[in-house]
Amino acid sequence: MEFKARKMRYAYSATLLALLTSLAACGGGSTTDTADTSGAGGTEVASGGGVSGDVLIDGSSTVFPIAEAMSEEFSIANAGVNVTVGVSGSGGGFKKFCAGETDISNASRPIKDKEVALCEEAGIDFIEVPIAFDGLTIVTNQGNDWAQCLTVEQLNTMWSPESEGSVSNWNQVDASFPDQALGLYGPGTDSGTFDYFTDEVNGEEGASRGDYTASEDDNVIVNGVTGDEGALGYFGYAYFEENSGSLKAIEIQNEDGECVAPSTETIANGSYNPMSRPLFFYVKKEAYDTKEQVQAFVDFMLDPGNGELIGDAGYVALPDDILGNSKARVDEAKLGTDPTNL
Amino acid sequence: MTAQGIKGKDVASGNFDQNLSGRYNLDKLFATAAWAATIVSVLILAWLLFTILIDGLGTINPNFFTAFPSRKPENAGIKPALFGTLWLMMVVAATSFPIGVGAAIYLEEFATDNWFTRMVEINIGNLAGVPSIIYGLLGLAVFKRIMEPITGGNSVLSGGLTLSLLILPVIIVATREALRAVPNSMRLAGFALGANKWQVVWSHVLPSAMPGVLTGVILALSRAIGETAPLIAIGAVAFIRSTPSSLQSPFTAMPIQIYNWVGRPQAEFHSIAASGIIVLMVMLLLMNAVAIYFRNRFQQTR
DSSP states (O other): OHHHHHHHHHHHHHHHHHHHHHHHHHHHHHHHHHHHHHHHHHHHHHHTTSOOEEEEEEEOTTTHHHHHHHHHHHHHHOTTEEEEEOOOHHHHHHHHHHTTOOSEEEESSOOOHHHHHHHHHTTOOEEEEEEEEEEOEEEEETTOOSOSEEOHHHHHHHHSGGGTTTOOBHHHHOTTSOSOBOEEEEOOTTOHHHHHHHHHHHSSTTOOOSOSEEOSSHHHHHHHHHTOTTEEEEEOHHHHHHTTTTEEEOEEEOTTSOEEOOOHHHHHTTOSTTTEEEEEEEEEHHHHHHOHHHHHHHHHHTOGGGHHHHHHTTSEEOOHHHHHHHHHHHHTTOBBOOTTOO | OHHHHHHHHHHHHTOTTTTHHHHHHHHHHHHHHHHHHHHHHHHHHHHHHHHHHHHHGGGOOHHHHHSOOOSSTTTOOOHHHHHHHHHHHHHHHHHHHHHHHHHHHIIIIIOOSSHHHHHHHHHHHHHTTSOHHHHHHHHIIIIIIITHHHHOSSSHHHHHHHHHHHHHHHHHHHHHHHHHTSOHHHHHHHHHTTOOHHHHIIIIIHHHHHHHHHHHHHHHHHHHHTOOHHHHHHTOOSBOSSOOOSTTSOOOOHHHHHHHHHTSSSHHHHHHHHHHHHHHHHHHHHHHHHHHHHHHHHHHHO
């Protein structure tokens, strides 16, 4: 009996040990592997730019593809630098940025006053740098043959908080539109795209009707609009570009009264207004001054030769003169936010 | 005799076999409904697996496992996410297993029934139902911010500890169930032979309960491996070109990488997201297979 109990106990302890070691072995494997990688990285530093260290980026998921493309190319050129990019959203990114946890914060909208106050409180000085344009694209189903061009007022009729529960048909938007149920699709409230759209269309950031199909994943909006003849939705230009075969982009009447469709040209030259928006990154002044690798990365992002990366990501690179302004802001270390800095 | 008499009487009066075929039909109907329910769930699962395999198998190649994420889908790989998830699971298993099983042993074998243990029990039950994002916010405040000198901030350790918190209630509840299923006669036999409480628990109760405990741990780890929200909350990154080198390294995990790819506008990214899902699924199955192997070993040793 005693023998059996003892044997059982050993078997049990041994198995526990084996389970833990097997898990540890997985980790052990990766440790060796990482050592190899960092070793290889180390040798490349000597031949590369000579900068090393971490660049910590977080923020908007809209700007993420740009940050990812830049980081990838930058890491290839400077193997000693480890660039990490998070996607906490514009607001979440600023919270971390103002807590001093990141070097660069991406945003698909300018920093808000209360976020500026948060940064000030923590003693974080920042430089605001526009990096690209995005055209907020209003899309409908391809079967929609009545709406070609919409005014901001018409969009307001559809999306204002007062329209909740009352505006549900296209003929309420314009008498010439047919009797067709209106299905609305848009990003959720955490999105910078939502903030920008509501600010431009409803006059107040965050003011929107709540009874629409909201999704943080723009592909859900694409699918929704594709399957609903009376649908209207909005998202970043990149999502339209990839789905232009199954969606129809609506022209928007701009400030000069012209109907303009979104395209790389109209977004870059500013005629697609007010729906073309700048995308930003915010650099911590202290990190830019004291960390060589952050400075190198910022210069890399603002290099006109890398504008192509922005286009690849589905956004519109800044025209040379505006890019020059961005660069000047960094060189002069112009602190704070300035909505007219374009 | 009596029963036969009653039966005979019923049959004779014609009460018993009334509508017999109707009752048989009802029986068949129920069997069909149960069968249909099974088939529907299996079909849905099969369809899901099928579409994922169709979408993702084509883009799985050696490069996918060894490459870092990239803006070009054809170059993109899952290496940092794969290693990040392995590291996370190591931390989660190493912390949640001893703490969870220990707590369950205390509550089930040692604790007396008083207001304190009842309160702890109620809280554990409730914690099992708390949304994972809440654990993420807790992890952000405690592991990332307050304990930064130890965890290194946004690190594998912070992420692993947060996920451990998330699955601890599941492990505790499952372990307690397993301990409760051990017949009391085993404990009494141990005591009768002069063993103390510790000896009885360690040498008799726990080994018998081990298969059940392991099942609970497997289920809990399977939940942890698929979690995205708490990791994003504590600031796990979405793009990184290195694998973790220590517990304090920044990291990304497979669900974050997959989520990131699914949200992209380009259809090519959606295919590699499907590939990522296949890899995650295979990892999960491997983990379960290892645990099931150990569980069967236990059952045999007994």
